[in-house]
Amino acid sequence: MAKSISEARADFPILSTWINDHPLVYLDNAATTQKPQAVIDALRDYYTLVNSNVHRGNHTLAIRATDMYEEARAKVARFINAAHPHEVIFTRGTTESINLVAASFGEAFVHPGDEIIVSQLEHHSNFVPWFELCRRKGARFRVLPFTADGELDPEVLKGMFTEKTRLLALNQVSNSLGTVNPLETIIPLAHANGVPVLVDAAQSVQHLAARDVQALDADFYAFSGHKMYGPMGIGVLYAKEYWLEKMPPFLFGGEMIDQVSSVRVTFAQPPYKFEAGTPNVEGAVGLGAAVDYLNSFDWQELEAYEESLLVYGIEQLRAIPGLTLYGNPRRRSSILPFNVEGIQHYDMGILLDTSGVAVRTGQHCTQPIMDALSITGTVRASLALYNNREDIDALTHGIRRVIKMLKR
Amino acid sequence: MAKSISEARADFPILSTWINDHPLVYLDNAATTQKPQAVIDALRDYYTLVNSNVHRGNHTLAIRATDMYEEARAKVARFINAAHPHEVIFTRGTTESINLVAASFGEAFVHPGDEIIVSQLEHHSNFVPWFELCRRKGARFRVLPFTADGELDPEVLKGMFTEKTRLLALNQVSNSLGTVNPLETIIPLAHANGVPVLVDAAQSVQHLAARDVQALDADFYAFSGHKMYGPMGIGVLYAKEYWLEKMPPFLFGGEMIDQVSSVRVTFAQPPYKFEAGTPNVEGAVGLGAAVDYLNSFDWQELEAYEESLLVYGIEQLRAIPGLTLYGNPRRRSSILPFNVEGIQHYDMGILLDTSGVAVRTGQHCTQPIMDALSITGTVRASLALYNNREDIDALTHGIRRVIKMLKR
Amino acid sequence: MRTTAEIAAQISEEFSLLESWEEKYDYLIEKGQNLPEMPAELKSEEHRVKGCQSSVWFATECREGRLYFQTDSDSLIVKGLAALLFELLNGQPAEAYATVDLSLFDTLGFWRHLSSQRSNGLTAMVSFLKSAAEECAARMGG
Amino acid sequence: MRTTAEIAAQISEEFSLLESWEEKYDYLIEKGQNLPEMPAELKSEEHRVKGCQSSVWFATECREGRLYFQTDSDSLIVKGLAALLFELLNGQPAEAYATVDLSLFDTLGFWRHLSSQRSNGLTAMVSFLKSAAEECAARMGG
Numbered sequence A, B: 001m002a003k004s005i006s007e008a009r010a011d012f013p014i015l016s017t018w019i020n021d022h023p024l025v026y027l028d029n030a031a032t033t034q035k036p037q038a039v040i041d042a043l044r045d046y047y048t049l050v051n052s053n054v055h056r057g058n059h060t061l062a063i064r065a066t067d068m069y070e071e072a073r074a075k076v077a078r079f080i081n082a083a084h085p086h087e088v089i090f091t092r093g094t095t096e097s098i099n100l101v102a103a104s105f106g107e108a109f110v111h112p113g114d115e116i117i118v119s120q121l122e123h124h125s126n127f128v129p130w131f132e133l134c135r136r137k138g139a140r141f142r143v144l145p146f147t148a149d150g151e152l153d154p155e156v157l158k159g160m161f162t163e164k165t166r167l168l169a170l171n172q173v174s175n176s177l178g179t180v181n182p183l184e185t186i187i188p189l190a191h192a193n194g195v196p197v198l199v200d201a202a203q204s205v206q207h208l209a210a211r212d213v214q215a216l217d218a219d220f221y222a223f224s225g226h227k228m229y230g231p232m233g234i235g236v237l238y239a240k241e242y243w244l245e246k247m248p249p250f251l252f253g254g255e256m257i258d259q260v261s262s263v264r265v266t267f268a269q270p271p272y273k274f275e276a277g278t279p280n281v282e283g284a285v286g287l288g289a290a291v292d293y294l295n296s297f298d299w300q301e302l303e304a305y306e307e308s309l310l311v312y313g314i315e316q317l318r319a320i321p322g323l324t325l326y327g328n329p330r331r332r333s334s335i336l337p338f339n340v341e342g343i344q345h346y347d348m349g350i351l352l353d354t355s356g357v358a359v360r361t362g363q364h365c366t367q368p369i370m371d372a373l374s375i376t377g378t379v380r381a382s383l384a385l386y387n388n389r390e391d392i393d394a395l396t397h398g399i400r401r402v403i404k405m406l407k408r
Numbered sequence C, D: 001m002r003t004t005a006e007i008a009a010q011i012s013e014e015f016s017l018l019e020s021w022e023e024k025y026d027y028l029i030e031k032g033q034n035l036p037e038m039p040a041e042l043k044s045e046e047h048r049v050k051g052c053q054s055s056v057w058f059a060t061e062c063r064e065g066r067l068y069f070q071t072d073s074d075s076l077i078v079k080g081l082a083a084l085l086f087e088l089l090n091g092q093p094a095e096a097y098a099t100v101d102l103s104l105f106d107t108l109g110f111w112r113h114l115s116s117q118r119s120n121g122l123t124a125m126v127s128f129l130k131s132a133a134e135e136c137a138a139r140m141g142g
């Protein structure tokens, strides 16, 4: 039997903290989520009972640690329905996953005069690596603009593909506007034009059931452990076996080596080829625990719960005079970006904190979006499965209080 | 008052584990060390009380997390006596630290026809990145051989420097032979020839007091948290400010960005310029706790204790008929590499494990050393501060038992 | 002219009379609103303090070894802080900038919010002013 | 010829009589020492199983749909395991290789040491033999 979402809150010890004499209302989940006790315990147990370096050890602890590390890989592979566990590469996070592809795929497949398309909705981590790759390779960096509603238009994208397009990089959910991008339309379109697609799933994999990489037919799928209730310092790059076999290594040393002499070096098979150095076994184990935790819920219920909370949040925010909610996408997930007329986002953030409400303010590493909207930043409230209507009420109450305070 | 080393063992919960009906005798410390309760607790406390993303948040938790992250950096800077905290860059580990330098310093300063010198005593992680950089850049990869005693000869090195030498990369302690390299001679020699030096300190920073980067005058100094009683997934690259200012970024995205548009990108100052994406705050906090733990001992006592244990180990091993101990350096640290005549290292490892003794066997990611010694591998016992004479006795007793078992 | 220490003591006392966070922020914001207006043409990139999440500008002037400045911000809170710096330092001898004691901000409770973040808030503002003051002092010396 | 299942059952029983780890390893090593000697010239790179920490060689021969092999290793333990594979599979119909049940090794307790490690030990040996058997079967079919 799946666990009910309403029980989730009690699993997160930090949520009973008090901040500035108020109970913590944590609405900064797009930056990082909190961790359930099960994940915290998994880290402790790993270090108390198992800890060892992996792969090349023959002693009992080394074998246990290796088993746990590879089991975590298998869990993640099942979580996103990868065809093979070896298509799951452990990285430090989304940023490293994308940089790995930019360096390695870029090295092999991007040449002077080629083109790469990224959307204007991207986090800097899925924008700058491509910008820099294009600069380095003399390729053309093309940006797919978003519409007035904060969406991507597949028709506009269609017109951008050329014979020279080598990759399309975009997110599944925008961390700044919450737009859910129509990958089910966009990926087939790209493939019809012979263009592989990298999906930045940093803001989607913890919220949407649509993370089946085979159903999506994503070529690359990147996400971070710390945004999906897992530990920091661990992330995932999923890549189709087809690409992993063709891509050169990213970093060198440790487990990714096959043979070495001073005149010749050969490399191991994927995934090891892309995992140089001692891996973050603790992180992988913690991420595995987070996957188990997420799977303890019914995913349909989870999606429906988060959706209804978001809708409630939108309603409550829209009821506040002078408040602008940014973006108006057909489908939105977990992100509530806004400003109140005459109040700087930074001031709003600082003053909300005085009543225990944690939001993020500023550009959210999406300067191109802010520039397009001609604003210097937003206040962003972002939801996770442990949030509830009381959190939204605390937010809107806090906003009203700030308005009263600043607008006399 | 400093804590006595004899009390250390009780701080490590995993050391009371039983393996195959024997108490664990953990002698695989060069692969990874165990973690004291203080480090395990630091991770739990971080996630239970503080967890948040760092730097750009204004709410209380974000500020606390940022403070803790930057405090960990300052602790590490004091630990190695860096001139500035911003000379300490958090990475995933030694391998990533070295790859960062190979990519970034290599990009800026290594050109076709240039030369890089690495020692033959290196771990693959400090060998292959340079090999590959040379391949990519059309530079010459030169290997400083070790002597019959397993040492580096500064006189031989002297003859290798040319006008074209751009970098010397070597370790402070060899993970395979335990040789302590005479950096106090080698670094000034390199500098006299205008050559900067990268020191792989993965096996030294946890054992030797000589980790003062200013006294050593190291240009780069790399090490891993998990080998110094800290968590996995965190490591350090120290680099002189002089170099950090001249080096281009390594990975792109997140905190390392200053300004972004679709036509121009500018980067933040060091250390942030080299820390793309959400950092491993948990890992940094845990590493900070490990530094505190190490500093709770008197470093002179610690060095003396480990030294005397090593000497005891050497004596006890040499007393075993048919046993070859590899290397005979003037100064050795923490590593006991050996083989017993007629017994394959792999068999020795597996059979020692049956009595709870954890060692590593094989090439230890140092194939060039094995090739030079014309062996396929060694058994490697490696010590940490919590080991004692009983551990050595368990090892030698185990070896004798294996010999009896296999040599009838 | 009063010394920075005297001014700091007075500000500290003013704030100590306020009880809640709200009142303190209120008062801070009021301080900002009482700042002399900064002409729009002075709010240039050159006068902007880099690294602040909100924009804050300082236009400095060195006269007879004393540093004077105008300041503004799009954030009311940052503007309030800038106003405290203005009260504390505007027109002080250039040397006073180097040695100014900022523990005042600790007692106000704002410091943590504004100083800890890398190159954000108060630290960035103060170091902007300090380097202007250094130049000013150097001009006197040379 | 007995089936692999029958042979596996017998090996399992033999081992079940042994109590300590020492005895089991002893017996395993003895198995290896009883293997027919592999001629040195067959121990070539081509016959080496990649990914084993110790060297292990298999030289296979396909005769009338059955796969025969010779094997050796520089590790006594690996050689013992290779000897168990030899007992189990040498001369069996090529198809038997594809479906062989390796749970035997679980009961011996060696499996964990030798299988879990990536491309190391038993897994690598078995897949080396399986692909030789596939080729052998294909030759019959084709």
Ligand SMILES: Cc1ncc(COP(=O)(O)O)c(C=O)c1O
Pocket: A254, A276, A277, A278, A279, B030, B031, B093, B094, B095, B096, B123, B125, B126, B171, B173, B174, B175, B200, B202, B203, B224, B365
């Ligand atoms: C000397 C040396 N250098 C580099 C490394 C690589 O360290 P890591 O695997 O933590 O990146 C190791 C550890 O295996 C080592 O012993």
Ligand SMILES: Cc1ncc(COP(=O)(O)O)c(C=O)c1O
Pocket: A030, A031, A093, A094, A095, A096, A123, A125, A126, A171, A173, A174, A175, A200, A202, A203, A224, A365, B254, B276, B277, B278, B279
């Ligand atoms: C959409 C998106 N992409 C990428 C990232 C970068 O993730 P990380 O910082 O974990 O590498 C983030 C998180 O900030 C994000 O929201």
